[in-house]
Amino acid sequence: MRTMAKSSEKRPLRRPPGQYHHGDLRRAMLDEAVRTIQQDGMDALTLRAVGARLRVSRTALYRHFADKSALLAAVACEGFVMLRTALEAAWQEQGGGQRGFEAMGRAYVTFAVANPSHYRVMFGGFLSRPSPDPDLAREAGAAFTVLVNALVALQRAGLVRRDDPLQLARMIWALVHGIAMLGIDGLLAHEAADAETLSAFAVERIRTGISVEG
Amino acid sequence: MRTMAKSSEKRPLRRPPGQYHHGDLRRAMLDEAVRTIQQDGMDALTLRAVGARLRVSRTALYRHFADKSALLAAVACEGFVMLRTALEAAWQEQGGGQRGFEAMGRAYVTFAVANPSHYRVMFGGFLSRPSPDPDLAREAGAAFTVLVNALVALQRAGLVRRDDPLQLARMIWALVHGIAMLGIDGLLAHEAADAETLSAFAVERIRTGISVEG
């Protein structure tokens, strides 16, 4: 997944027509963008810096992406695929059911905390544009659908109230999204109250409620 | 609160020493920053544009703020004060208790949706810096404390489980924060599933849980 060293690669996966610089510049740019955000933050991501690190002209990017925004949309899209995969794996490893659902909740937060750069870009506003990238919208929808399907399965099994599953899914999504965001932003860093601990706590309380004798 | 017209004000609140341009340039810049973000988004906020709109040099800002970052931190700080005020009002108007707490949850989301620019800046990373602005950190903490105090009161009244109130508060905070963020980002805009509707739904489900016969 995250291959590509800084300068010492040149495997000829593509036939070398004029022997330029890279094997897969698009892939390298995606990885380099994520790495830059992870290391130095969102503001430090400049096309010129990416180009420089990849030893490529600062306009080479425009051969693979329409503009900087398209690069970020591609990062976001990749992130949603990774997230969906993680959610499906968590659900299936536990064989679904109550335990599968709780594993999904934890997997969501774990993904966000492990891939903060991807996660920040995923919810950095590219989805809420007037006309978002179609690929991005599709992958985001697919990730959400995994959550909805799991809830419907739980309802069929009599484990969850028969509320509107979409509304229920939005609420759970908001909860894990909130934990993920606060965790990534370092706002949960008091003692043992990290995002993952809070996630486990919340997943149990969302099931039984917070009232006494719930 | 949000006074100051575009160019036709000049009330001499301060004694006019040399009769420069503004009565309260700091205040005007704060308001203009919020207005710009609201109208054209975060990326459109440039010091030069703010200066131009206020008919002031683009370096005039540095008389009132250390840099652009300090301007935004001031906006965030103001936002937390507004949020805390809204939360306290909601709690007290209902006389506390279960209804007061639910009103607080709704007030949180309503504030965020009504002041998306402030809210975005509040959680735009200024709190999670290595050493955040002291005023900002204090006001953010004060807002969170309102939530914690309410939960402790509910526990004393026997209305909420005696979990660690800090952990409980973090979970509720994550939930309303998640709803607020998704709402502001337009990710809840399906049919009647706006942030306020979801907020009301969530506030009830968090109380009783989502399990059957909760």
Next chain:
DNA sequence: ACCTGAACACCGTTCAAGT
């Protein structure tokens, strides 16, 4: 097709200078 350098219209910030 894929990549390049020069050029254009922007940024935030600094600084000597004005009132």
Next chain:
DNA sequence: ACCTGAACACCGTTCAAGT
């Protein structure tokens, strides 16, 4: 004290030109 214009070191993006 408060504000100014010029200057500096950056941006993203376009475009004619190279291979």
